[in-house]
Amino acid sequence: xxxxxxxxxxxxxxxxxxxxDGAYVNLGIGMPTxxxxxxxxxxxxxxxxxxxxxxxxxxxTSDAEDFDLxxxxxxxxxxxxxxxxxxxxDSFAMMRAGHLDIAVLGxxxxxxxxxxxxxxxxxxxxxxxxxxxxxxxxxxxxxWVMMEHLTRSxxxxxxxxxxxxxxxxxxxxxxxxxxxxxxVTAQGxxxxxxxxxxxxxxxxxxxxxxxxx
Amino acid sequence: xIDKIVSSIADALADVCxxxxxxxxxFGGAGMxxxxxxxxxAQGAGELTIVANNAGNAEFGLxxxxxxxxxxxxxxxxxxxxxxxxxxxxxxxxxxxxxxVPQGNLSERIRAAGAGxxxxxxxxxxxxxxAKGKEVREINGEMYVLEAPIHADYALIKAExxxxxxxxxYRMAARNFGPVMAMAAKTTIASVHEIVLxxxxxxxxVVTPGIFVQRVVKIARSATVASGYKAA
Numbered sequence: 001x002x003x004x005x006x007x008x009x010x011x012x013x014x015x016x017x018x019x020x021d022g023a024y025v026n027l028g029i030g031m032p033t034x035x036x037x038x039x040x041x042x043x044x045x046x047x048x049x050x051x052x053x054x055x056x057x058x059x060x061t062s063d064a065e066d067f068d069l070x071x072x073x074x075x076x077x078x079x080x081x082x083x084x085x086x087x088x089x090d091s092f093a094m095m096r097a098g099h100l101d102i103a104v105l106g107x108x109x110x111x112x113x114x115x116x117x118x119x120x121x122x123x124x125x126x127x128x129x130x131x132x133x134x135x136x137x138x139x140x141x142x143x144w145v146m147m148e149h150l151t152r153s154x155x156x157x158x159x160x161x162x163x164x165x166x167x168x169x170x171x172x173x174x175x176x177x178x179x180x181x182x183x184v185t186a187q188g189x190x191x192x193x194x195x196x197x198x199x200x201x202x203x204x205x206x207x208x209x210x211x212x213x
Numbered sequence: 214x215i216d217k218i219v220s221s222i223a224d225a226l227a228d229v230c231x232x233x234x235x236x237x238x239x240f241g242g243a244g245m246x247x248x249x250x251x252x253x254x255a256q257g258a259g260e261l262t263i264v265a266n267n268a269g270n271a272e273f274g275l276x277x278x279x280x281x282x283x284x285x286x287x288x289x290x291x292x293x294x295x296x297x298x299x300x301x302x303x304x305x306x307x308x309x310x311x312x313x314v315p316q317g318n319l320s321e322r323i324r325a326a327g328a329g330x331x332x333x334x335x336x337x338x339x340x341x342x343x344a345k346g347k348e349v350r351e352i353n354g355e356m357y358v359l360e361a362p363i364h365a366d367y368a369l370i371k372a373e374x375x376x377x378x379x380x381x382x383y384r385m386a387a388r389n390f391g392p393v394m395a396m397a398a399k400t401t402i403a404s405v406h407e408i409v410l411x412x413x414x415x416x417x418x419v420v421t422p423g424i425f426v427q428r429v430v431k432i433a434r435s436a437t438v439a440s441g442y443k444a445a
Contacts, residue, residue, distance in 0.1 A: 092317030
């Protein structure tokens, strides 16, 4: 059988579909930021930005950019009606105490026990930078991962045990990849769905870990 | 009479000594007190420990301070940026010490210092390299890490409006670390775009009450520019 991987935008739309009306959500820098472009119409979803914004809106037109109003990736954004500003400690209190419903984060690796590695490859010349990743991973009510299933060299990013330095222990509840949606359960990875034309046996063989039906 | 307004950036920074710990507000370019940092470079104190979220962009502001060789150690959450090449080179050459701190631990450790808290337990970082060697404790069945407050000799922050009592307002997301850093430093120096008369700030809108601020200096109003911006 043949299958087609989801594009980044299709993957972002797939994740957005699962975000409930009224959810408070933080989208990590990089690929997760795309989810904001696909939030379903008719749902009020409030985006939080770690630098002190609740109710973050889309990017402004280029003539309306204001660099006092930027997202975590330092790109200009807007504020929705009803939005608010606050200082960094309040912003991180929102994450750290479980006030946020969902954090969507990128990942280098996710392990079968829910361990997440996304901040550092551990390489000697790699400048480490963690930002808010550890706070989000541990603090949000649910931590979802958005990533490509395989690395560029074809290795699975789903692993039995993370080999990269950890961001958080047992913190991931669900993984969305360009091949499948997978829950992390007490028994390990469990398939929710995969792209059309891809069998669980093929997915398991690509992943090099066991994903239960 | 209380008058915290100082007439120049040079006067505001005159007593910064070698070896001081200096907090610098800002997230990317927003709230980054570049004028005060330029004043610190001109002032010339060395062997500084800098507490900030990032470690500078291109060769202005914090990056210029690093490039001038005035910084011994940086405590921050996200040094790596699209254009953080000054820090990157110093770090790789072993010429600067880095204490990498998750951003929420950074802001909370600063807040703790400002609130007289001797330390706190947090779940963030447990089981990771950034908690290595730190005391851990099980609380209600979950594992927590003990984190210490971060105090500073000076905080350099950028606010929007200020008065002679040191009351401050901020603009949009330029607020970020300003309010907690103001609380945590022995001497907080705020640059503002507008100095107003006592009573002109709406008391309901004051974000940093004047007790946390020692010096206020007016700078020219200018638009914040992009920094560390990496096109998606």
